[in-house]
Amino acid sequence: MNQRFTVFFTVAFVSIFFGSCLHSNIGGADFRYSPNHIQLSTVKDLYRFLTYDEKRYPLISAHRGGPMPGFPENAIETFENSFRYQPLIIECDVRMSKDSVLVLMHDETLDRTTTGSGKIHETDFAALRKMRLKDPEGKATNYRIPTLDEALKWGKGKVVFTIDVKRGVPYAAVIEAIRRNNAAAYSVVITYSADEAAAVHQLAPNIMISASIRSTDDLLRLGDRNVPDNRLVAFVGTSEASPQLYDRLHGHGILCILGTMGNLDKQAATRGDTVYVGLVERGADILSTDRPIEAGKALNAYRNRHKLTSPFTK
Structure with missing residues (x-):
């Protein structure tokens, strides 16, 4: 030869x-x-990307990053796996170690998702780093607990993060991490009340906020606290919002996140993934799901059918 x-x-x-x-x-x-990057260079790009219009580009938010067998929740390797299939929002959770390092972890304790045990806030980061993450089936992987800084560095030019700040973690510390990594153009901070949203806005007026809005009164409370509409995306809950609430929020230019994790994901698994398309057709703009691959495939077909594009997806 x-x-x-x-x-x-x-x-x-x-x-x-x-x-x-x-x-x-x-x-x-x-x-x-086929990696699908969301490329946002400035905070103004993020505002434009997350503002409603009639040709809005519906999106998937991978709840806890999209865990599946072999891929643990809140792991960068899992984010990378989920990102392979579609333009993606990554929902992740932040807690703080004993020595004040921000790490990605949903639970207060380590037992369910790692090979360690005990409470995160009672454990030094060096000890956390020695633990291995478990996948949804409880099998240990070779992946380690990541820091928020590592996740933000990985996500630049790839995804948008919605960051769930767990109890006991100062919003100021998370905002400082976002600033330290120049990540304001692709980060949204999750809040659960108008007071929390106002506190975040006061700390960082340019930061996008996910606010819990399940009624018109919730929207009015945010306005009373001077949180601008163009800094908001609305989490409407884990069951469909009324058409009137969707219309009201869209009229303010606010995109609506519907949490399908739980009952709505189960409905889709039983009745077929076109369930996700119906949710979008009735007003949801972003689906936060535990089935990002299946839901993403359904939304991709919907986007193609309606010829929906975004200048920020590559």
């Missing part, structure tokens, strides 16, 4: 091998590895 043929054969083999590896079968469907 001459040298030229050897080189040709090697290149062809590598191309075929890696091409096949960039496909995976999830949920019985074939998906091509």
Whole structure:
């Protein structure tokens, strides 16, 4: 075999091998590895991307990053896996170690999602770093607990984060991490009351806020506290909002996040993933889901059918 043929054969083999590896079968469907970046250079880009209009580009938010077998919740490796399939919002959770390091973790304790035990706020970061993360089936992986800084550095030019700040973690510390990593253009801070939203806005007037808005009164309370509409996305809950609330929020230019994790995801798994399309058609703009691959495939078909595009997705 001459040298030229050897080189040709090697290149062809590598191309075929890696091409096949960039496909995976999830949920019985074939998906091509195709990263879809959300590229936002400035905070003004984020405002534009997350402002409602009639041609809005509906999105998936991967709850806790989109865990699945082999991929733990709140792990950068899981974010990377979820990001492969679609333009994506990553919902993640932040807690603080004993020595004040911001880490990604949902629970107050370590037992469910790591090989360690005890409370996070009673554990130094060095000890946290030695633990391995468990996937949803409870199997230990080789992945470690990431810091918020590491996640923000990874996400630049790729995704938008919605950051769930857990009890006991100062909003000021999270905002400082966002600023330290120049991440305001792709970060949204989650709040659960008008007072919390106002506190975040006072600390950082340019930061986008996810506010819990389940009624017109909730929207009025935010206005009374001088939180501008163009700094808000609305979390309307885990059941569908009324058409009147969707219309009111859209009239203010506010996108609506509907949490499908739980009953609505179960409905889609039972009745078919077109359930997700119905939720969007009735007013939801962002679906926060535990089934980001399946929901994303349904929304991608919807976007293609209606020829919906965004200048910020690549």
